[in-house]
Amino acid sequence: MPQILNSTSSSNLSCPEGTYIYNFAPANPDSLGAICSDDSLRLFSPETLALQRTFGKIHDGVRCLKAVDTNILATAGLDGAVRVWDVRSQADKPGMVYKNVSNASVLSLAVNAGANVLAGGTELVEGSRIARVVIWDLRTADTKVQYTESHNDDVTELQFHPTMPHILLSGSTDALVNMYNLLTPPSATKTTPDDDVDEALYQVINHGYPIHHAGFLTPSNDIYALSDDQNLGMYKFVTEIPDDEEKVLEEAETRSFGDLRPGLGCDYIVDVVQHKTGGGLIVSGSNSNQWLDLIPLRKAGENIGGWHIVGEDGVRLNGGHGEEVVRVIYLDDKLGTIYTGGEDGLVKVWKEPTRGDSDVASSKKEKAEKKWLKEERKEKKEAKARYKPY
Secondary structure (H helix, E strand, O other): OOEEEEEEEEEOOOOOOOOOEEEEEEEEOOEEEEEEOOOOEEEEOOOOOOEEEEEOOOOOOEEEEEEEEOOEEEEEEOOOEEEEEEOOOOOOOOOEEEEOOOOOOEEEEEEEHHHOEEEEEEOOEOOOOEOOEEEEEOOOOOEEEEEOOOOOOOEEEEEEOOOOOOEEEEEEOOOEEEEEEOOOOOOOOOOOOEOOHHHHEEEEEEOOOOEEEEEEEOOOOEEEEEEOOOEEEEEOOOOOOOOOOOOEOOOOOEEEEEEHHHHHOOOEEEEEEEOOOOOEEEEEEEOOOOEEEEEEEEEOOOOHHHEEEOHHHOEEEEOOOOOOOEEEEEEEOOOOEEEEEEOOOOEEEEEOOOHHHHHHHHHHHHHHHHHHHHHHHHHHHHHHHHOOOO
């Protein structure tokens, strides 16, 4: 049986009615950022959910939010721009703006602050049939390189490797998950930032289904790929980059779970997120039964086939977001707190009761039971007195 948690608090962050909560990112220890369907960036207290600040109309169709550094957040949207915000600034405008040459909508975003690079993935541009992975210099907003031949459909996922920051992962609705080595020297004949993909791309995984989310799970370094239709696969990450020009087109060693919904009894999968002790957590939701589950995904042994789902060790967020879809989940391991955002326009907080809370709850329950037993004995005594023969 999974552990059951109930929501301890919730807030609509003063959003207009009908607003969706899209994503979260930490701005600093005292602020969480949220992007919303009204195209706002809202900062709120992780302790109380009190709204701290609102940046209005940050994009025409905001889609992405990432933490760059303490007090620095990056956003991207359908207007083709990436904007970086210093939440300490009194100005309601971004500190930097990054553009792609096609002005195509930016659907995915990844940041490597240590290497001063920002990556954006665009939608497919009709007519040109080009979807770009663009790498910008974080400090100058100059385009360092852009890959125009690695995907032939919308680029829906980007992620830097957590311990190998020169490795970038991309995922697309063309069903491919690609790995790039950003340390690869540019082509000697290159005169523009375009098309160094032949040099940088070294691993290609064909998931077989349009990519919704993909990423690395530590400490194994294996790659997960989750499709739009909830098919999950695990793939071996090639850590040693080949020296020759022949690329690793697809790793044969895989673990396919297929469609997760029948086995988990859910309606949809939000994402797979990193677990603090290693491996992942499958975040599944049910609108009809109104819950959200966090189910461990663990690996036994070294082989990719050792990945398995451990349903009995999961956590159920009782009630979820009612009949509405949950869009985002954020785990704050330091606070032991889970934050969720949904299409009901609410941010919800979930946490395990502390020892003190548990003791208080147990004490209250014990007192209530004693009071009930005392009243029951009193009623029985009075009833016996009423019917005592004379």
